[in-house]
Amino acid sequence: MREVAHDYGERAVLRDVSLTLAEHRVGVVGANGSGKSTFARLLNGLVVPTSGTVLVDGLDTRTQLREVRRRVGFVFQDPDAQIVHPTVAEDVEFGLTNLGVPPQERARRVEEVLVRYGLAGHRDHPAHLLSGGQKQLLAIAGVLVMGPQRVVFDEPTTLLDLANTRRVARVIDELEHDVVVVTHQLDLLAGFDRVLVFDDGRVAADGTPAETVRWYVDRMS
Amino acid sequence: MTAALYVPGAGPVHRAPAGLKLGLLAALAVGLFVADRLEVVAGALAGVLLIGLGVARLPGRALLAQVRPVWPWLLALLAFHLVFTGWHTGTVVVLRLLALVTAAAVVTATTRVTALVAVVEWLARPLAVFGVRPARIGLVIAMTLRFIPLIAERAQRIREAQAARGADGFRFQALVPLLIQVLRLAHTLGEALDARGADAPAPSPRRAGASAP
Numbered sequence: 001m002r003e004v005a006h007d008y009g010e011r012a013v014l015r016d017v018s019l020t021l022a023e024h025r026v027g028v029v030g031a032n033g034s035g036k037s038t039f040a041r042l043l044n045g046l047v048v049p050t051s052g053t054v055l056v057d058g059l060d061t062r063t064q065l066r067e068v069r070r071r072v073g074f075v076f077q078d079p080d081a082q083i084v085h086p087t088v089a090e091d092v093e094f095g096l097t098n099l100g101v102p103p104q105e106r107a108r109r110v111e112e113v114l115v116r117y118g119l120a121g122h123r124d125h126p127a128h129l130l131s132g133g134q135k136q137l138l139a140i141a142g143v144l145v146m147g148p149q150r151v152v153f154d155e156p157t158t159l160l161d162l163a164n165t166r167r168v169a170r171v172i173d174e175l176e177h178d179v180v181v182v183t184h185q186l187d188l189l190a191g192f193d194r195v196l197v198f199d200d201g202r203v204a205a206d207g208t209p210a211e212t213v214r215w216y217v218d219r220m221s
Numbered sequence: 222m223t224a225a226l227y228v229p230g231a232g233p234v235h236r237a238p239a240g241l242k243l244g245l246l247a248a249l250a251v252g253l254f255v256a257d258r259l260e261v262v263a264g265a266l267a268g269v270l271l272i273g274l275g276v277a278r279l280p281g282r283a284l285l286a287q288v289r290p291v292w293p294w295l296l297a298l299l300a301f302h303l304v305f306t307g308w309h310t311g312t313v314v315v316l317r318l319l320a321l322v323t324a325a326a327v328v329t330a331t332t333r334v335t336a337l338v339a340v341v342e343w344l345a346r347p348l349a350v351f352g353v354r355p356a357r358i359g360l361v362i363a364m365t366l367r368f369i370p371l372i373a374e375r376a377q378r379i380r381e382a383q384a385a386r387g388a389d390g391f392r393f394q395a396l397v398p399l400l401i402q403v404l405r406l407a408h409t410l411g412e413a414l415d416a417r418g419a420d421a422p423a424p425s426p427r428r429a430g431a432s433a434p
Contacts, residue, residue, distance in 0.1 A: 046412050074416040081406050082413035084360070086367045087227060090335045098418035124229040124333075128370045142417065 004052035006038055013038045014049070015201040021180065023193035027209065028182040029216055030198030039198060040154045040182045044072035056150075070099075073148035073177075077155040079132075079139035088130070088138055089114065089123040095146040113141040117171065133164025140171060150178040157185055186213050226287075226366065228330045234277035239336035240343070242328045249324055253317045262313050266320035273327040287326035288319070295319060338363050360419065364410075375402050 001021075006014040014035045030036040041047035042054050045061035045068045054061040056068045076082045085091035089110055096106040114120040117137045122130065127138060136156060143151060153172065157165040169188050172179060181188065189195055195212040197205035199219075205212045229235075234242075249265065256262055273279050295315045302311025329337070338359035345355035379395050379402075414420065 041412070044416060046416060069416060069418065074413075076409055076413055078406075078409060080371055081409035082417070084367060084410070084414065084417075084419075085363050086334050090333060090363070091367075093335065094419075095417040124227055126226075126370070127367065128374065146418065 001042070001055070002053045004042065004049045004054060006035075006042070006047060006050045013201050014042075017052070017201075017203055019196070019203060019206070021178075021194075024178055025192040025194075026178075026180045027189035027192045027195040028180060028198065029184065029186065029189070029195065029213070030204075031220070034198040035201040036182050036196075036198040037154055039196075040074075040152050040180060043150075043152050043180060044069050044074045046074065070146075071149045073143035073146060073151040075136075075140055075143050075151065075153045075156050077158050079135035079159075080128075082139050082142070083127045083135065086126055086128075087124050088119055088127055091127055091138060092119075092142050092145050095142055099146060109145050113145045117141045131164070132160055133167055136160060136164065136168055137171065140168070144175075144177075148177065150180070151175065153179065153181045153183075155182055155184065157183065157188065186217070189213060226329045227333055228279055228283050230277060230279070230331060232277055234272060234327070234331045237331075239332045240340045242332055243337070243340055246324055246328050250321055253321055256317075257313055259309060259313055259316070262316045262320060266316050266323065269320050269324045269327060273323065273330070277327060277331050279327065279330050283330050284323060284326050287329070288322050291318070291322050334363055334366055368406075371406075372399070372403060375399060375406075 002018050004014060004017045005012065013033075017039065028036045028039060038047055042049060042061065043056065045054075045065045048054075048062050056072055059068050059071070061068050083091050085094055092110045092113060093106050096109060101109070111120070114123060117140065119134065119138060119141060122134065127135065130138060136159075140156070156172070157168050160168060165185065165188075172181060172188075173191070181192075183189065189209045192209050195205075195207065195209045196203050197212050197216045197219075204219075205215045249269075253262060253265055256265075270284075273284055274281060295318060298318070299311045299315050302308075302314060341362055342355040342359040345353065345358045348358075349355060376395065376399050379398050383395060
């Protein structure tokens with residue numbers, strides 16, 4: 001990410017951000033409106049920077065968007081906003097259909113992720129009748145089934161209770177993918193390789209979780 | 222509003238192609254509106270119930286949940302006909318609609334949404350020459366079925382929030398926060414569709430190879 005800035009109309013949300021993410025697990029924290037969600041959206045091209053360049057594996061999010069999105073999955077805060085089909089299995093299959101995966105291969109991969117995330121018993125259940133935690137797992141399954149190499153999570157546990165927060169944290173922890181997790185829940189970042197703190201559209205701190213989280217907590221106190 | 226449409230099963234009705242079921246439903250609709258004999262219409266209703274409850278083994282409550290919303294209209298129609306045309310016509314009209322609604326409920330309860338959507342996409346394929354993307358039509362239908370209960374749930378939350386602050390009953394003002402929530406939801410949904418590859422113009426096997434479902 002080189003000299004990236006982004007504005008929403010008159011409002012600058014990111015200013016002069018330059019960094020390289022090479023770690024396996026990267027956490028992103030910051031106050032509301034600090035620019036962290038916009039930063040996350042830059043990583044898979046949901047937002048294209050007003051100025052500067054974002055490269056994913058050397059691919060420019062401005063010009064090679066489709067390939068970037070194949071490589072980078074994105075999990076939103078509110079699973080209800082990303083579950084688009086009425087039943088569980090149909091929703092997981094949605095992304096594979098978009099990728100042009102043949103039907104038999106789709107069925108195999110859907111089954112695999114439903115089992116992995118404890119949703120196999122809910123295959124034909126209406127998505128809106130799932131619990132909050134199950135909905136978030138469904139949202140994660142719908143992204144991971146597409147086989148991204150990296151996954152960005154934008155506040156994935158904000159709407160969840162403690163048990164489901166731990167469940168989703170465990171899922172993230174077990175992923176072999178490179179992950180970027182935007183969160184307000186600082187204990188989620190234990191064991192991460194790197195944490196960025198955003199403040200007023202800039203990276204205000206960047207380092208190990210122990211250093212940056214302490215810095216952030218002191219600043220917020 | 223929050224009832225499940227599809228009821229899992231493995232019988233012959235569940236296994237029948239979605240296109241065949243929709244075709245038979247359309248034929249039944251035409252037949253029912255041509256027929257005006259009470260025994261024919263009553264027989265059709267009995268046949269639909271036999272297929273739904275007997276062959277497909279759907280739970281009665283699943284069909285009832287689909288039919289329940291039309292009861293007030295059926296009763297109103299019956300009352301109208303009893304006053305203006307007589308009991309025979311009224312009974313035929315009510316049984317006709319009841320048979321049709323029940324048959325539609327059997328079709329939706331035994332067919333996955335993706336299969337129904339595939340039929341719609343197949344039917345819409347000729348529109349591609351006018352620039353219409355059939356997959357988009359199918360997606361809109363699937364999303365409509367997905368978001369009706371979600372929006373109803375959010376409306377209920379707003380009503381509860383208003384009731385908690387002393388405003389009982391329906392308030393027109395409830396529409397404003399609901400509209401704002403729906404717009405926010407639509408914005409994120411648009412991003413999620415992009416992130417999950419829904420903007421891909423390349424035909425998928427299902428779409429490209431879609432024959433009659």
